[in-house]
Amino acid sequence: MKKRAIVLANALGVSAALLVLWQLVVWIFKVPPYMLPPPLAVEKAVRLKLPLLLNAFEITAEEATGGLALSVIVGVGIALIFAQLRWVRRTLYPWTLVLQTVPIVAIAPLILMWFGAGTPSVTLIAFIISLAPIIANTTQGLISVDQNLVHLFLIHNASPAQIVFKLRLPHSVPALFVGIRIASGIAVIGAITGELYAGSSRVGQGGLGYSILYASSQLQTDLLFALVLAATVLGFGFLFLVMFLEWYFLHNWHESARAPDAE
Amino acid sequence: MSSAVEAPMIEFAAVSKRYGNAPLVLESIDLRVFKGEFVTLIGPSGCGKSTVLKLISGLTPPSGGTVRIDGMLPKNARETVSYIFQDATLLPWRTVRQNVGLGLELEGVSKDRREQKSAALLELVGLGEVAKAYPRQLSGGMKMRVSIARALATNPRVLLMDEPFAALDEMARDRLNEELLRLRAEQKWTAVFVTHSVAEAVFLSTRIVVLAPNPGRVCAVVPVELPPTRTAELRSTPAFDVLVARVSRTLREALTS
Numbered sequence: 001m002k003k004r005a006i007v008l009a010n011a012l013g014v015s016a017a018l019l020v021l022w023q024l025v026v027w028i029f030k031v032p033p034y035m036l037p038p039p040l041a042v043e044k045a046v047r048l049k050l051p052l053l054l055n056a057f058e059i060t061a062e063e064a065t066g067g068l069a070l071s072v073i074v075g076v077g078i079a080l081i082f083a084q085l086r087w088v089r090r091t092l093y094p095w096t097l098v099l100q101t102v103p104i105v106a107i108a109p110l111i112l113m114w115f116g117a118g119t120p121s122v123t124l125i126a127f128i129i130s131l132a133p134i135i136a137n138t139t140q141g142l143i144s145v146d147q148n149l150v151h152l153f154l155i156h157n158a159s160p161a162q163i164v165f166k167l168r169l170p171h172s173v174p175a176l177f178v179g180i181r182i183a184s185g186i187a188v189i190g191a192i193t194g195e196l197y198a199g200s201s202r203v204g205q206g207g208l209g210y211s212i213l214y215a216s217s218q219l220q221t222d223l224l225f226a227l228v229l230a231a232t233v234l235g236f237g238f239l240f241l242v243m244f245l246e247w248y249f250l251h252n253w254h255e256s257a258r259a260p261d262a263e
Numbered sequence: 264m265s266s267a268v269e270a271p272m273i274e275f276a277a278v279s280k281r282y283g284n285a286p287l288v289l290e291s292i293d294l295r296v297f298k299g300e301f302v303t304l305i306g307p308s309g310c311g312k313s314t315v316l317k318l319i320s321g322l323t324p325p326s327g328g329t330v331r332i333d334g335m336l337p338k339n340a341r342e343t344v345s346y347i348f349q350d351a352t353l354l355p356w357r358t359v360r361q362n363v364g365l366g367l368e369l370e371g372v373s374k375d376r377r378e379q380k381s382a383a384l385l386e387l388v389g390l391g392e393v394a395k396a397y398p399r400q401l402s403g404g405m406k407m408r409v410s411i412a413r414a415l416a417t418n419p420r421v422l423l424m425d426e427p428f429a430a431l432d433e434m435a436r437d438r439l440n441e442e443l444l445r446l447r448a449e450q451k452w453t454a455v456f457v458t459h460s461v462a463e464a465v466f467l468s469t470r471i472v473v474l475a476p477n478p479g480r481v482c483a484v485v486p487v488e489l490p491p492t493r494t495a496e497l498r499s500t501p502a503f504d505v506l507v508a509r510v511s512r513t514l515r516e517a518l519t520s
Binding site: 146148149151152153154155156157158162166167170171173252253254255 | 317320321322341342344345346348349350352354355356357365366368369370397398399417
């Protein structure tokens with residue numbers, strides 16, 4: 001406990017020192033604010049543009065959440081098919097790698113062309129980009145069940161559905177959460193990237209990505225910084241939420257989710 | 264014991280087994296296990312001990328010959344059979360009680376009945392207090408007891424055990440051996456047990472089948488003429504030592520034959 005307090009104090013101290021240094025550099029070298037606004041200016045921008053920031057934050061959060069939820073539902077469904085049908089897995093699994101490697105900036109304009117600007121397109125982009133880790137991890141979790149456990153179920157005349165829902169699916173939950181953790185970060189990036197292209201159907205109102213584009217075109221660098229801050233908060237918030245859910249569902253029985261007691 | 268009119272609980276007639284195109288694992292096994300017997304299969308690695316258990320439980324079909332459980336094909340006799348693996352094979356996301364009830368659950372037994380039965384069995388194996396714990400909170404020996412309780416929950420008439428205590432330390436193993444015999448005296452199942460330990464085989468069995476490897480075949484059958492009620496003291500009697508020595512000698516012969 002004491003150790004943790006020291007680590008926290010250190011982190012806060014270093015952050016404060018960096019902020020002071022940043023403020024001093026801007027003052028001493030007279031850096032123009034459109035190049036690098038000092039921390040106090042960023043803080044002022046946050047205060048003044050709070051409604052805009054909150055609105056953008058909410059829009060992007062909704063898109064990322066929607067995309068992630070969709071990729072969990074679809075990803076687990078695909079993983080179930082992959083786990084049950086080996087030939088489908090062999091044939092289609094490489095395509096999940098394609099899904100993972102295709103640059104999202106390259107397909108974003110296509111999505112925009114097909115589905116128009118606005119939230120649905122951005123959600124779709126967040127979904128596409130976060131799908132691969134869910135499929136890969138869940139499939140691995142579903143097929144890596146101890147063979148003796150399968151035998152145990154067979155000896156008690158378990159149906160194929162019982163083997164999936166009472167054995168494979170619960171066994172895959174820790175792996176699914178690893179996938180979700182990776183996907184949650186990517187979904188936020190996907191949503192912001194998506195907004196750069198398909199940002200908004202209403203002028204001046206959009207998510208973080210759209211607002212970043214808007215602020216930079218207006219040379220409102222202080223607002224730009226505030227938006228970057230908001231995007232970071234969103235990414236962290238997402239990660240913490242997922243980690244909390246992981247802990248909530250797994251702490252009773254799974255090693256990975258146990259609170260560190262010795263540290 | 265094996266009167267001519269009594270039908271065997273388990274019957275192997277000229278059973279051979281190979282997986283795919285691999286060499287034979289088992290060759291012309293003839294084996295009859297009668298109701299109430301405790302038969303232990305012992306032999307060096309590669310003699311197909313585990314395969315015999317898989318054939319009895321219908322997890323794999325024989326390549327030649329016939330296997331019958333109480334006159335039925337193994338696949339149709341599964342309701343009479345339970346299996347205890349070398350690992351406790353508990354589901355980590357279920358509590359101890361939910362694990363014990365697994366077999367009953369898969370067979371469609373109602374929840375009330377299941378919980379009643381699981382609680383009774385946990386008492387029987389001395390784990391009444393940890394019913395709501397998760398497997399990771401238990402020691403290796405306790406996990407194995409849960410595994411035994413789960414196997415007994417479905418009221419099996421045949422209990423198959425594949426080196427169930429191999430991963431435990433000797434003290435825990437001896438204690439569980441004694442408990443196993445106590446449970447058998449109460450519940451009267453027929454057992455087929457696989458082990459590497461001669462002492463364990465002698466302590467538990469009514470009959471020991473020594474298998475030879477490559478391909479697996481029956482090399483000797485040693486009846487264990489010890490009193491039916493056995494306690495820890497039995498291990499330090501001369502009769503016990505004599506049997507252990509005899510089985511060990513047969514086992515060495517099996518290796519060199």
